[in-house]
Amino acid sequence: MARRLFSSPLTLIGLFIVLMIIVLTIFAPWISPKDPLEVNLGQKLLPPSSEHWFGTDEVGRDIFSRIIYGTRISLKIGLLVVVIAFPVGTVLGAIAGFVGGVVDQIIMRITDIFLSFPGIILAMSIAAALGPSIENVLLALAITWWPWYTRIVRSSVLSIKNAEFVESARVIGANPIRVLFKEIIPNSIAPASIQASLDLGFVILAAAGLSFIGLGAQPPSPEWGAMLSSSREILRDAWWAATFPGLAILVTVLGFNLLGDGLRDLLDPKNR
């Protein structure tokens, strides 16, 4: 399994990027050369140099340090949204597929309601209603993300709920709840967990988007979307202030996508 994972260079790049982000997140205070929030008006809008690798912004903060600290915010949002949405979506999807009938109809119609709006618009309206803050963005994204897992898990539950090993478990006297959690869910979460690894990137992108339009992290915070937003007006004079946060978002999303794709290929039985 490990050898097949490493045989794909793209997956390796993805893995490397993700590992790098994790390292930056954990060791941010040691790696970053400056305090990300330290204002120094005497050194504002300096271009990249050996002193400030990525330059400084309109109030003289070191952009390199801010981007490193920004990994903390982005990774936190990505992980928490998936950690909240994934179990909720999985359990609801498994119940819908396993129980069927009216319960299935109710759960699936609710997911339809959520999926009938474009995710980012729905997240925007929820975040706007709750008020701009990073926690509310997190909540808004979790609310818009779970129905995807519900759909995926439901369809895999439907395909395995009549498997003979499920019947075998019933034959030895397991009750339906035990069958659901011990036999059915473990055997049907693989596709949804691949989706979750891909989603980490998309959640980070969506969170940056919401912060960019002012619904998420607020200015002093070194959040990438917020940094992009505040550097919009000075783009013509200081290209570095917007470019590096944008690149950080790009690289992060790319990393999670490459890794997710690699995992999908790895777990796809057709590729064995």
Place this chain on the structure above:
Amino acid sequence: MLLQVKNVALSLKREGKYTKILDDVSFQVEKGETVGIVGESGCGKSLTALSIMRLLPEKAKLEGSILLDDENVTEFSKRRLEKVRGNQMSMIFQDPLTSLNPLHTVGRQIEEALILHTDSNKAERKRRVIQLLKEVGLPRAEDLVNEYPHQLSGGMRQRIMIAIAMACHPKLLICDEPTTALDVTVQAQILDLMNHLKQINDMGIIMITHDLGVVAEVCDKVIVMYAGKVVEQANVKELFLNPKHPYTKGLLESIPKLGKRKEKLGSISGMVPSPDQMPSGCRFYDRCSKKMDICKQEIPPVQEVGEDHITACWLFKKEVEEDDTSRSKGFETTLHH
């Protein structure tokens, strides 16, 4: 009497209306007895088994009574059924690969039955699992406990299934084509093992199969089913030597015999009628080589045609018996050639 199935009828909901799948099925299983249920695909063998286990779809309608140790299974509550399944009666399926959960170790899956039905602690369960693996004839039981189903061969997997089924010493074991997915040499080993376990535990076995070779090898009594009805029932010897129902005869003629050169193997033309298009008279009418006018109009009654030998066919109705004895004698003489 271990199991008494009396006048069981089963209807399943299809496209909004109920269709009768099983009709008036009755038979008995004694302790230490193996009862074979034979018939073509789609004749209701497996549904008979699932009715006994009460593992039917939600909307199934089950009539009649199924007495396990004089208690009516059809009246059990869901909770009661969960206590009985795996404990007093258990079941083995056709394909041992798909019957095992690919994500759990073999030991974990055998242990499951013990967790559900006994109060034993972890160490006791582990000891019992290893003992069970040895009982079903698997080598290196201690290592096997930690292996996954895909690491084992088909025969070994079926032994694991038997170990799971036997974990709580059931009184009744239902085997739904347990050897169909296995190769011939392994088949014989599995059947021997089942016979052995039956004798040790004094349990009753229901062996569902379409392989008459399996029936001849392990069964004491045979039930022949056709289109949801029992058409003939007799002990093994009687059935093989003296089959009465034209369907049973057809089944027996379709087995190749050693040392007998035949131009063409016997076959029964046609298909089992679908449950919603059952003929009003005998269900075998369209395919029967000995059909009479009455067969089309009226359902043949169940008659005794020998010691513990019953069949549902108009050929053996008292009024036509005279005519029939000569015919069956003629048949016997051809059999002895």
